[in-house]
Amino acid sequence: xxxxxxxxxxxxxxxxxxxxxxxxxxxxxxxxxxxxxxxxxxxxxxxxxxxxxxxxxxxxxxxxxxxxxxxxxxxxxxxxxxxxxxxxxxxxxxxxxxxxxxxxxxxxxxxxxxxxxxxxxxxxxxxxxxxxxxxxxxxxxxxxxxxxxxxxxxxxxxxxxxxxxxxxxxxxxxxxxxxxxxxxxxxxxxxxxxxxxxxxxxxxxxxxxxxxxxx
Ligand code: HEC
Numbered sequence: 001x002x003x004x005x006x007x008x009x010x011x012x013x014x015x016x017x018x019x020x021x022x023x024x025x026x027x028x029x030x031x032x033x034x035x036x037x038x039x040x041x042x043x044x045x046x047x048x049x050x051x052x053x054x055x056x057x058x059x060x061x062x063x064x065x066x067x068x069x070x071x072x073x074x075x076x077x078x079x080x081x082x083x084x085x086x087x088x089x090x091x092x093x094x095x096x097x098x099x100x101x102x103x104x105x106x107x108x109x110x111x112x113x114x115x116x117x118x119x120x121x122x123x124x125x126x127x128x129x130x131x132x133x134x135x136x137x138x139x140x141x142x143x144x145x146x147x148x149x150x151x152x153x154x155x156x157x158x159x160x161x162x163x164x165x166x167x168x169x170x171x172x173x174x175x176x177x178x179x180x181x182x183x184x185x186x187x188x189x190x191x192x193x194x195x196x197x198x199x200x201x202x203x204x205x206x207x208x209x210x211x212x213x214x215x
Contacts, residue, residue, distance in 0.1 A: 120206065
């Protein structure tokens with residue numbers, strides 16, 4: 001069968017479009033689950049379940065994430081909300097990134113803010129002679145700070161030092177975190193703690209206190 005001019009032209013246009021889109025997708029498609037810093041993923045059908053304010057927090061959270069995120073196996077909406085809590089409200093970076101800002105990026109010195117992404121939330125900041133902030137990035141099993149969510153929630157709510165590191169205050173048996181503002185974070189909703197945990201699952205794993213990514 002021979003196709004007449006208009007039909008043939010339309011068909012080849014469609015074909016060219018499909019092929020072109022395929023090539024473009026292949027060229028720009030990032031690794032599955034990889035969300036470049038500051039970009040917002042397609043949240044799909046899920047967005048219908050959120051109130052407007054929650055959705056705005058989720059989107060802002062993605063926009064302000066200083067690091068690329070690995071969304072594989074996570075709940076993206078919780079990751080976005082967690083980023084908002086960690087990066088716009090919780091100030092976790094101030095104590096858990098050493099130093100918190102990249103060279104030339106310290107807002108306290110009048111420089112444009114630039115987070116130290118190479119040490120992001122990997123801990124290693126010292127407070128006095130014995131207290132050191134902990135590494136919150138995922139361990140080799142993908143667990144933030146090596147904690148399950150149940151353990152993480154317990155730490156955030158009660159300040160219990162599950163790693164029993166010095167100092168042991170008020171006692172060896174009742175070992176509580178001393179600098180970490182858990183008396184504040186402990187009042188968060190379960191949903192928000194879950195979001196913070198989900199965000200921490202998605203950030204790049206970095207060795208404690210190092211400024212070089214380990215993987
Ligand atoms: C004022 C500084 C400071 C801020 C802000 C801070 N932390 Fe901490 N955090 C610490 C220090 C220091 C420790 C460990 C030692 C201690 O407090 O005695 C710690 C410990 C922890 C632990 C225990 C980890 C483990 O290995 O058991 C978790 C979890 C944690 N922080 C999460 C967070 C999160 C999430 C935020 C932000 C919402 C945050 N921290 C903000 C200072 C801080």
